[in-house]
Amino acid sequence: MLIEDLKGFLVSRGLINSVGGGMERAVEIAGAVRAASLTLAVIVLVLIAVVTGVFVYIYTTGASSETGASAGKAVVVMRSAATVEAVKVGAGYLELYVRGLQGEHKIDVIYVYNEHGDLLAAIGVNPPIKLEPGEVKRIVIPLVMLHGELFQTSKIRIVLATSSGVGIATGVVDAVTLRKVKPIVIGLVAGRAGECTIGNLWTDSNYIHWVYVDLIKGEYKLRYIDGSYTVDAQGRATILVNVSVLDLSRLFWTERYNLGPVVVFINPYSASKDYTVRVIDIYGNEYVFDMKALVQDSQEVVIDALILWEDLWWPGTGESLDNYVDHVVRFTVFTNGTARIEVVRASGCYLHMFMFSSSLPDFNSVPRIVDEYVANDYMLPPEYGVVYVKSHAAVVPDDILKHAIWDPVRGVWVKDWPPVFHVHILQ
Numbered sequence: 001m002l003i004e005d006l007k008g009f010l011v012s013r014g015l016i017n018s019v020g021g022g023m024e025r026a027v028e029i030a031g032a033v034r035a036a037s038l039t040l041a042v043i044v045l046v047l048i049a050v051v052t053g054v055f056v057y058i059y060t061t062g063a064s065s066e067t068g069a070s071a072g073k074a075v076v077v078m079r080s081a082a083t084v085e086a087v088k089v090g091a092g093y094l095e096l097y098v099r100g101l102q103g104e105h106k107i108d109v110i111y112v113y114n115e116h117g118d119l120l121a122a123i124g125v126n127p128p129i130k131l132e133p134g135e136v137k138r139i140v141i142p143l144v145m146l147h148g149e150l151f152q153t154s155k156i157r158i159v160l161a162t163s164s165g166v167g168i169a170t171g172v173v174d175a176v177t178l179r180k181v182k183p184i185v186i187g188l189v190a191g192r193a194g195e196c197t198i199g200n201l202w203t204d205s206n207y208i209h210w211v212y213v214d215l216i217k218g219e220y221k222l223r224y225i226d227g228s229y230t231v232d233a234q235g236r237a238t239i240l241v242n243v244s245v246l247d248l249s250r251l252f253w254t255e256r257y258n259l260g261p262v263v264v265f266i267n268p269y270s271a272s273k274d275y276t277v278r279v280i281d282i283y284g285n286e287y288v289f290d291m292k293a294l295v296q297d298s299q300e301v302v303i304d305a306l307i308l309w310e311d312l313w314w315p316g317t318g319e320s321l322d323n324y325v326d327h328v329v330r331f332t333v334f335t336n337g338t339a340r341i342e343v344v345r346a347s348g349c350y351l352h353m354f355m356f357s358s359s360l361p362d363f364n365s366v367p368r369i370v371d372e373y374v375a376n377d378y379m380l381p382p383e384y385g386v387v388y389v390k391s392h393a394a395v396v397p398d399d400i401l402k403h404a405i406w407d408p409v410r411g412v413w414v415k416d417w418p419p420v421f422h423v424h425i426l427q
Contacts, residue, residue, distance in 0.1 A: 081105060082131055082160070084171035091182040091358075091425055092216050092333060093302045094141040098160060098169055100131040105168045107131060107160045110141055114153040121145040121241070126272040126298040131168070140299045140335055143181060143216050144266055145241055150178055151217055184215045184303065184333060187355030187385065188262065189366060190311045191392075196349035199403030200392040201378045203351045205367040209314050210353075211261045212363050213237050215303060221363055222261055224314040233315040239264045246308075247280040248323065256282075256321040261313040263324055265306040267291055270298035271332055277306050281323035289344060291330060302333040311350050327352050327390070333425065341387055343405060343419040346396040357385035358425045373408060380408045387421045388414065 081102055088095040098107075108128035112121045123145050129137050139160065143150055150156065155174050159167040189210040191203025209224040214237075221234045238259045240246070246263060248256055267275040271294040279287045289306055309327040312320070328345040339356060346352060353370075361369060361384055373380050373389075380386050386408050390396065394404035397417060405414040407421075 082169035084158070084160075084169050085136070087171065087173055089178065089181050090335070091302070091337070092143055092184040093181075093335065094143065094158075094173070094178070095335075096139040096141065096158065096160070096171065098131065098137050098139055100133045100135045100137075102133060104133075105131050106162060107137075107139065107168065108163050109161050110139070111159040111161060111167070112141070112146060113157045113159070114149060115155050115157075120147065120149045120153075120156070124268060124298070126269055127296075128163075129299070138299070140302070142270065142302050143178070144184070144239065144303045144305070145268075147218055147239055147241065149218075181216065182358075183217065185212055185356075185360050186215065186307065186331065187212050187353075187360055187366070188309050188311075188327065189353035189355065189370065191351035191353070191370065194351055194392050196393045198391060198393045198399055201351065201389060201406055202374060203370065203392075205370040205374075208367065208370060210366045211309075212360065213262050213264070213307075215239065215264065215305065220260055220262060222314065223363070223366075225367065231315045235260055237262060237264060239266060241266045242268050244276060245278045245280070246324065248282050248321075249280050249284050251282075253321065257313070259310075259321075259324070261310055263308045263310075265308070267304035267306070269293075269304075270301040271295050271304035272298035272301070275304075279308065279323065279325055281325070282320065283322070285323070287323070287325050287345075289328060289330075294332060294340070295334075300334055300336070302335055304332045305330070306344070307331050309352075311348060311352070326350075327354075329354060331356070337425045339423045339425055341421040341423065343388065343390075343396055346390045346394065346404075349393050351392050352390035354387050354389075355385045356387055356423055357383065358423075360385045377411075378406065378408055379411045382409050387423060388419065 082098050082100050082105065084096055085099050086097040106128040108125045110123040110125065111119060114120055123141060129139060131137055141158065155172055158171050158173065160169045161167040187210060189208060191208050193204035193207040194200050194202050206225060206227055209222065211220055211222040213220045218237050218239050219234065220237045222232065224231050240263065244265065265277045269275055273293050275291040277289045277291065291304065291306060295301060307329045308324045310321055310324045311326040325345055326348050330342040330344055332340040341354065341356060369380065369384050389406040389408055391403055391406060396404055400417050401415055403413050405419045407414055
């Protein structure tokens with residue numbers, strides 16, 4: 001991605017100012033996405049949506065010399081090198097089925113463009129996928145990489161390419177069809193009422209705030225309840241791809257507020273390589289989070305994200321918003337329909353709940369769920385999606401051997417390090 005493209009993206013999200021050196025103030029770019037400024041020769045494809053099935057079929061009909069993107073955003077597509085035969089819509093991802101036609105090729109990058117030819121994402125494939133004539137390979141495209149832009153465009157164009165920037169196959173998919181993809185939504189609940197004592201699991205639903213984040217749409221919704229006072233907020237989530245550093249010490253309070261309650265770092269290697277995220281708080285203290293490789297093949301992973309929650313963020317205020325590490329979770333979704341949830345860090349007097357399931361309960365039902373949790377001796381059925389609870393005052397990892405992390409489904413304290421939970425997702 002070009003630097004100006006990235007700058008424009010951050011400005012549109014309110015992460016930086018459009019003037020005054022805001023680019024340097026907000027983030028440190030970990031690496032530029034590879035792109036080739038070559039003349040584009042697009043293979044024209046016809047998209048046929050099969051209403052009664054889960055597949056969308058795409059057929060090549062020849063070649064075109066039209067230029068569909070500006071210089072610096074295009075790749076050369078080789079005629080008849082390969083064909084995209086089908087696309088399956090999954091939970092948070094696309095599955096492309098690609099057949100090799102001529103020659104042997106290695107696919108190691110996927111470019112995704114909107115209808116205007118703007119590059120939405122360049123997704124690395126690790127290890128590269130080897131494609132030979134007559135061979136059909138499955139290729140996974142994680143939709144979280146598109147920054148939520150999938151839902152702002154009428155169609156997307158996908159180019160499968162080699163590291164040199166030469167595309168070997170391309171397909172056009174109607175975004176209306178893609179909007180039917182199953183969302184991946186997480187929930188975070190803060191219980192402000194209760195004695196600040198490690199092991200205290202009680203809270204009052206009249207003094208809570210919670211946020212739901214749709215990682216595919218790139219949107220959040222938050223509600224803050226303080227007795228009889230209730231206020232809502234919603235907006236675009238801060239989802240960072242190919243950015244590994246957040247320096248809060250260089251941001252004004254309004255800029256930190258514009259980040260929203262949650263910042264999400266996406267591992268561009270999809271858990272196939274080690275990845276490190278650094279956060280610098282407003283006092284200059286540095287927090288380093290190492291995301292170790294979990295798989296050898298990036299195609300096994302839909303999302304590998306580090307989720308940072310600032311539990312003092314709520315509409316119109318939010319005190320200092322000092323570090324965004326009040327609760328840090330590594331959240332990994334696999335193409336086999338499972339999710340891995342790892343508690344990385346947590347602190348503060350507030351009780352925390354982390355929620356995730358194949359279909360979270362309605363956003364408005366959270367106070368009722370909290371009431372039921374308290375009434376049932378801090379236990380809940382799995383369909384409510386409350387994966388774990390951090391007790392009041394607990395600091396993770398320091399207090400992990402104490403009463404810090406509670407499993408409300410099994411009714412036990414978790415003392416393993418790191419605490420890892422597994423959730424099945426219905427495809």
